[in-house]
Amino acid sequence: MMPNAAHSVPLPKRLLGFFAVLIAATAAFAVIGVILGMVGTFVFNGGSGVTWTFLSEFPRNSNTEGGIWPALAGTTFLVLLMTILGVPIGTATAIYLSEFARQDSWFARSVRFAVNTLAGVPSIVFGLFGVGFFVQFMGSGIDGFLGTSSFGDGSLIWASATLAVLTLPVVIVSVEESLRTVPRDLREASLALGATRWQTITKVVLPNAVTGILTGSILAVGRGAGEVAAIIFVGVTYSSESLPSAVTEKFMHLGYHLFVLSTQSPDVDKTLPLQYATTLVLLGLTFLLNLTAILIRSRLRKR
Amino acid sequence: MAKEHTVKIEAHDFNFHYGAKQALFNINLSIPERRVTAFIGPSGCGKSTFLRSINRMNDLIDGTRVEGHMVVDGTDVYDKDVDVVTLRRRIGMVFQKSIPFPKSIFENITYGLTLNKKVSKSDLEEVVETSLRKSALWEEVKDRLHNSALSLSGGQQQRLCIARAVAINPEILLMDEPCSALDPISTGKVEELIAELKDTYTIVLVTHNMQQAGRISDQTGFFLMGSLIEFDRTRTIFTSPAMKETEDYITGRFG
């Protein structure tokens, strides 16, 4: 006999179903709750500390007073330089993967594997790589070659280079995704008109992928702005009297500043308001960057 | 009866493979100059593959392979020293879906022209007007040349794509089911256009619409499962086909 669908489901089973959904929903909202709690804590405790003076002043008295201006500026220099170094390489790799590579070729698969591996390498290992390769090998090499002494030590340029390598996968994945949204037909139409592959890429594909490159850069900047472990030995400094005037100088960084304030300050309790305010600025910055990227991306996906 | 036309495109024992799968088997045919040649057949029969082999669009697909010869103007297009780009500039192509570039109408038409050389603005304007006139679109769009091509209707977009192909002044026009996405009125306009264009261009057309082939083509080829079953004057194919398969298809007993 055919059971009547709505009424024959036994109660225990319906309860089970209810709990199955409830558990999943609870998990999702618990995560959301923690995020809101975290953001709330920082806004509540740090909100009043974020003032114009806080943003525009140098820290004073061993980082126990004053503002975060050099950290803010240092972070900006860092991510700008990182973008200049990393985004072209990431974009070129994405163009290769999406436009040139035969998907089954050995080389394309190796590149893909390398990109995924790179994405999974812990950032502290990038830090070691920065020391071993950029500072010790390249920096000292340049110094030996030019007879200078400015490159063989951690500095803005090497920290940017390290972060450029670290954020490479972010750029590649995001640019490639946007290149893939350009319809294949559009490429064929261009080629059928006698355009070369390169002309097709520069005139048809790339203009349609600008948003993707932008998203990739923004995500990379968001990642780079908050990354501490990778630059901790490659040029960041806990305190500085002035902004860096050359790429071979050391710099302050928001994330590192927070780390120093919260764990190594002579008086952590006294600087607690500073710590909250710094966190709020750092989080606000990365939050805005990521939100922008997510919004652009979701619009791109809908297209 | 029209005078005998010279041969423009010839295939000799032409075979085509997608990886391990063979899509075309020993195709032999000659396509005359300045006539409309139509290919019909059920979907997946290889007619589009054949069309795309003429201007080597299939090169873009990984793992494809050809055997035999595809000769255009006496030259095998698969020869080593053939430059695909030059080849495609002499063979225009119109696709099933109308795919204007997300640029203005004007830029769409001048796209192919300005790729490799500087062309003066007045020359460009002239080409745009001629091409649009040839594709019977001039009157409809002459006041909004700098609007986005995406603002045109489907039928207009398809005629724009024809104008775009005509603008680079090719000798051959390949059309891959150009009307399949259009309503009957737009289809009629495009068909009229094809009839006019055949005085200037050698047109090769793939269609799944038999009536269309009957209306506008001079020769018709019937493809089935990768083989060219029959190739003859359109009238012959539709009235007294030599092969049983052709007759079955024409009369609708098939596919």
Place this chain on the structure above:
Amino acid sequence: MSNPFRSKHTHWGEWIAEWSIRLVASASIVVIFLIFVFVFREASSLFIPKKFVEAPSLSATSSPNAEMVPETYGEEPAVAETPTSGEEGAPGQFIYSPKNPHYPEIYNPDTGLLPADIDVVPADPEAEAPPVQIGLTENLTSNVWQPVGEVPKFGIIPLLIGTAKTTIIAILIGAPLGILAALYVAFFAKRWVREIVKPAIELLAGFPSVVIGFFCLVTVASFVQDITGLPYRLNAIVGGIGLSLAVIPIVFSIAEDALSSVPKSLHEASLALGSTEWQTAYRVMLPAAAPGVFAAVLLGVGRAFGETMIAIMATGNAPLSSWSPFEPARTVAATIGSEMGEVVWGSEHYGVLFFLGVLLFVVSFGLNAITELYVKKRFIKRFQGQ
């Protein structure tokens, strides 16, 4: 007859452009290779007789700016003003002290000075005796991590235990939450709820880990202590919770991808057979996406054990050989992060830290290789029959 399709101009510029792109595309491979070479190279100084290596690496670092050589965190001035620093030694280290309920105290791992009431493996009695050189292998496999002292001890066992402990806790918390949240978003949530929940959790992935670490330090630690009444404010539990916040978005987004790439037909077929929505989700879709979900967890593990800042800030950072989740822990990554800054470049300690880096790199490389080569293939096989 001349070939009418011969190119009138050879596209040299394009040829160069295309090959440059190919060349640049190999950058990722090159970087992986360079990481291998350079991290291994620095670590290899450990295993090669000392004199042989020290000469070049000294010349590399001690160039004109010799004062930079013992690169430190750079806290000398700041610390000089702190009253405690004289006794406690160099800054940069801290551990929970039960005496201060709110904040960790600065602690120096170099001398191994821990607050007396933390039960540590007692310092090696031999340390009192005249320095005895310990064999490297024996040293590395010992139970004591005490890198600065008369006889430096580089026992990595406590670090491995600390890493395993915090990673396991992070996965036990993060994986179920991430997977369940993914199930919810993929199958149960209404469209508008999904459009909020999904980006929100993805945003968590963008939270700087130092921010999460700080949150654990000031909020989670107190919260956990209030609930459990543990004597140690910072411990493996707090660290694990912190790491789970880094793990959740990764597990979530990869699991969600895997779940939503299960063919819709399977979903419909199951519903058509009379299963309810939740039965379909848990019994059909989740198993079908199992390889992808497994990959999500593996990548989550990779994230947890390689995370540095959260581990430094929230675990207590004490190299104890204890499996108890309620005691402080120190992970491999945190050790590199907190000691690399003050080590003499080229020294044995430096080599050991790079050796730890090699460990991290090899494990993360391995985890990624497993997901890439095995899991993805199985996932594809299931749905494309190839």
